[in-house]
Amino acid sequence: LDNTSYYAGVDIGGTKIASIVCNEQGQVLAHLRDDTHSPVSGDLSIKRIADLIRATAARANIPPDSLSAVGVSAPGPLNVASGTIIHVPVLKWTNMPVRDLLAAELGVPVLLENDGTAAAYGEYLFGAGKDVNNLAFICMGTGIGGGIVINGTVYRGRHDHAGEFGHICVEKNGRLCACGNKGCLEAYASGTNITKIAREVFAQTGLYTEDAINAMDCMAFEKLARAGDPLALSIWNEVGQKLGLAISIVVQSLDPDIVVIGGGVSRALDLIYDTVVQSTKNNIFAILHSDLKIAAAQLGDHAGALGAAFLARGERT
Numbered sequence: 001l002d003n004t005s006y007y008a009g010v011d012i013g014g015t016k017i018a019s020i021v022c023n024e025q026g027q028v029l030a031h032l033r034d035d036t037h038s039p040v041s042g043d044l045s046i047k048r049i050a051d052l053i054r055a056t057a058a059r060a061n062i063p064p065d066s067l068s069a070v071g072v073s074a075p076g077p078l079n080v081a082s083g084t085i086i087h088v089p090v091l092k093w094t095n096m097p098v099r100d101l102l103a104a105e106l107g108v109p110v111l112l113e114n115d116g117t118a119a120a121y122g123e124y125l126f127g128a129g130k131d132v133n134n135l136a137f138i139c140m141g142t143g144i145g146g147g148i149v150i151n152g153t154v155y156r157g158r159h160d161h162a163g164e165f166g167h168i169c170v171e172k173n174g175r176l177c178a179c180g181n182k183g184c185l186e187a188y189a190s191g192t193n194i195t196k197i198a199r200e201v202f203a204q205t206g207l208y209t210e211d212a213i214n215a216m217d218c219m220a221f222e223k224l225a226r227a228g229d230p231l232a233l234s235i236w237n238e239v240g241q242k243l244g245l246a247i248s249i250v251v252q253s254l255d256p257d258i259v260v261i262g263g264g265v266s267r268a269l270d271l272i273y274d275t276v277v278q279s280t281k282n283n284i285f286a287i288l289h290s291d292l293k294i295a296a297a298q299l300g301d302h303a304g305a306l307g308a309a310f311l312a313r314g315e316r317t
């Protein structure tokens with residue numbers, strides 16, 4: 001028997017829970033996801049998370065009580081020091097002491113982390129940022145989150161929500177964002193909002209039926225753009241412009257080694273890459289230009305769980 005330690009990571013999203021079990025080298029030995037929980041059901045219990053971790057450990061042939069630590073990546077607002085989720089409407093959780101409840105259920109040390117920060121740390125350790133010390137991560141999914149690693153350490157900020165890049169204002173008095181402010185990056189460049197904007201634009205042409213338009217999702221508009229549809233291309237061009245503007249603020253503030261773009265929308269990064277880079281460069285100080293690195297994330301769905309697992313590992317030692 002070897003002395004390797006094993007860790008589990010869980011990523012709690014609005015519509016799914018995903019878990020991994022990994023070794024000291026960050027190799028994912030097993031992973032599982034639970035898609036059954038619906039965003040409005042509110043029945044996502046601590047026991048279900050614990051069951052998913054136990055099942056994942058079993059799949060990796062590791063007794064759950066021999067896990068060294070468990071990291072939980074979750075949407076916020078949350079408090080890392082107290083291990084409490086303050087309020088997540090989609091889960092119907094308010095002041096939920098996730099860390100302590102899960103630690104009691106599993107008998108293993110647990111760490112709770114902001115999902116953007118956890119994913120940033122995962123990409124820093126094992127993904128697009130594994131050769132650098134300073135990384136900014138922007139996660140473009142149904143919403144837009146992010147995280148920051150400086151000198152190899154996560155930077156959480158005063159409220160554990162540093163790196164909320166989705167709410168950088170990219171248009172004064174612009175589109176209304178889910179956060180209540182106007183003109184946030186998220187209001188233009190999240191998967192949900194790209195779809196919404198594209199449907200509005202396509203509806204105005206009068207060339208498509210309402211049913212046809214409502215059947216088109218973000219990926220459908222991406223396919224149209226790749227096929228050279230000028231209207232779809234103009235929509236993605238605008239996404240690239242806005243993303244570049246937000247990245248310029250990130251780069252200007254942090255001067256990181258790399259800006260990593262993850263989440264479902266990042267599948268289309270190659271489509272808008274030149275626009276993103278140009279828009280970023282147009283808005284930053286010249287010295288930051290020369291070797292600016294903007295790259296797609298590499299860990300996909302595992303980034304948050306892996307990052308949380310290794311933050312929990314660090315906390316333990």
Ligand SMILES: [Zn+2]
Nearest residue numbers: 167177179184
């Ligand atoms: Zn916002």
